[in-house]
Amino acid sequence: MAVSDLLLETQGLHFCFGKRPILHDIGLQVPPGSIYGFLGPNGAGKSTTMRLLLGLLRPAAGTVQLFGHDLARHQVALLSRVGALIENPSLYGHLTGRENVEATRRLRGLPAHRTTEVLALVGLSNSGGRLVKEYSLGMRQRLGLALALLPDPDLLLLDEPTNGLDPNGIMEMRGLLLRLRQEHGKTILLSSHLISEIEKVATHVGVIQQGRLVFQGSLAALQHRQADQTWLVLDTASADTCRNLLPQLLSGALLTGPGTLRLPFSTPDQVATLAQALVAAGQPIYGLRQEQPSLEDTFLQLTETSTAL
């Protein structure tokens, strides 16, 4: 994709807290109209990156381009087109949902009809008259999103928007994000440490591990990554014993349970040889099968093995 086609792009972004390097050479590429899942384990650097994107922190090196312009040079104008939900939204519990939206709307000098519109957008039209202290966590998150949507931004930056929500709240948030993209043309960058929450909504994915981007591309490309990889999974009585008895065949195998070993599948002959060797060594075979890694496995592999990249 040509550089100018990207709605959000960072180049060579570095950041340190004091002397401690936190982000290394982050090059995000967020296409317009995408839902970009920014994935990484706790402490990987997702929130820090999002703070840089919002101009809340300054990079040690590198640039942030929003809508084709340099954030450092046009911060106010560019951020007026961005809505953000970072951590828990600050809401007034003693006011109603509608009053909370009204307070922010007035502060920002936006037209009155926006309050009704954003409440409808996040599905809170009927609950707008209730006090926020009576809201569920899911409703609070959606109200936070309503505040972010007030200026009708082109880009939404959402930091772990489903964190702490129950399955129903997660489903509602997911439906809402899909609608915002499909029906309202929003581009959304959302962070999460769970691939399961991203894979149902994202069109694109960036995986960050220890401050480095270790994968970036379409969700299909991430799914494709696992397609050419197959595992051979052995269920037996004692995985450890098998590994000790057959070091040549099983030295590269991963113990995934007391009686389960996983190794890269190569050929059908490998299966036959292993089966024969196990029988000869007096070890039971409860199961010997080929398995395709799930998207979650791929994500775990990326975030476990990429520390040296």
Ligand SMILES: Nc1ncnc2c1ncn2[C@@H]1O[C@H](COP(=O)(O)OP(=O)(O)OP(=O)(O)O)[C@@H](O)[C@H]1O
């Ligand atoms: N204010 C701070 N001062 C010093 N170090 C910090 C500060 N904030 C975050 N860090 C460190 O920076 C690293 C990245 O943190 P960050 O919050 O960006 O990660 P994250 O991917 O958002 O994780 P989480 O999912 O836990 O929020 C972590 O090692 C964290 O300890």
